[in-house]
Amino acid sequence: MNEEENQGPNPIHSEQDIAPFLLKTPMEIAYVLRLLEQAHSNIAIYFNAGHDMMLTRILSADAKAKQFVFDISGHEPTNAALLQADKLLFVGDLDGVKIQFSTVKPSRVLFEGKAAFMVSLPNDMVKLQRREFFRLTTPISSPYTIALPLASGSLTLELHDISLGGVGLWLKDEQQKALFNLGDIVHKASIDLGAAGRIQADIELRNLHTVYLKQGMTRWMLGVQFLNLSRGNESLLQKLMVQLEREQKALTG
Known part of the structure; x- marks a missing residue:
């Protein structure tokens, strides 16, 4: 696949009122993450105060354990930088619906025998469908x-x-x-x-x-x-x- 086809969506503008579009229960959040996993959706992760971005895919989500697993980058310096980031901003798209949430610092794990990242479920998630955000x-x-x-x-x-x-x-x-x-x-x-x-x-x-x-x-x-x-x-x-x-x-x- 051409590299430009692998790009993820941009974050929601900070001035937008997102309160009506927030999901807050682990069950709801894990469900959306599993949908992203099943759709093999590209997810953009912004870090370093938004100056850097890497692409990933959700590998699994567990509502009971309140954690999810996502793929590492093929660029090892990026993986190292991600592990040092205090905050990660995930932005994805699911059938025209913008998905966005923030997490704390991840940890590196083995998932099904391969290197991956694991992190706690976010406290909330934005699930936003507005025509101006359909990209x-x-x-x-x-x-x-x-x-x-x-x-x-x-x-x-x-x-x-x-x-x-x-x-x-x-x-x-x-x-x-x-x-x-x-x-x-x-x-x-x-x-x-x-x-x-x-x-x-x-x-x-x-x-x-x-x-x-x-x-x-x-x-x-x-x-x-x-x-x-x-x-x-x-x-x-x-x-x-x-x-x-x-x-x-x-x-x-």
Whole structure:
């Protein structure tokens, strides 16, 4: 599988009201974890104050023991860094429903004869289904792009994913991180969506993190949020996402 197909979703924005979407009992939480396990869903783990991320999959969940097991990274320095992290933020997607929760530091164990991580069940879990959080991976062979009019000149980046709320962007190299300050607003960013057309929108730079891939490679991703998206552009995005979802479901059977 292409490395870019292995990316997990971005965290829920901190200003969102998540209280109505919280699960709090070990039985409910373990049940959702088992669904993620059965779906072989990629889960993103953010740590080091959100600056770093690794991908994993849930291997088992036990409501009675109040713990679950997840896969290690193929990048050993990432595993070592994860063991030193005081807090882990897990973010996943289950049939369009955003799943997010935090845990304490994990421990390294053997699970079915292979190295894995084990950690206590979280105190609560967010299970959030809202249309602005439904995110789809964009085409890899003919990637969509965004042109950012920065003070240093126009910069074009490839999209990794898209939602009605914003997009995830691949940086070309680590040096490009210096071009961005989180919280900054970029006006009149132009997004080329291939045959679907082009939209222009103001965007806010929301998050920037390192992505550790299982092949031992490292990439950098910038998450941006749309500001005051016009009805016309929102309608175009809705049609595009229906098309992308249909194509992706056809590929996966």
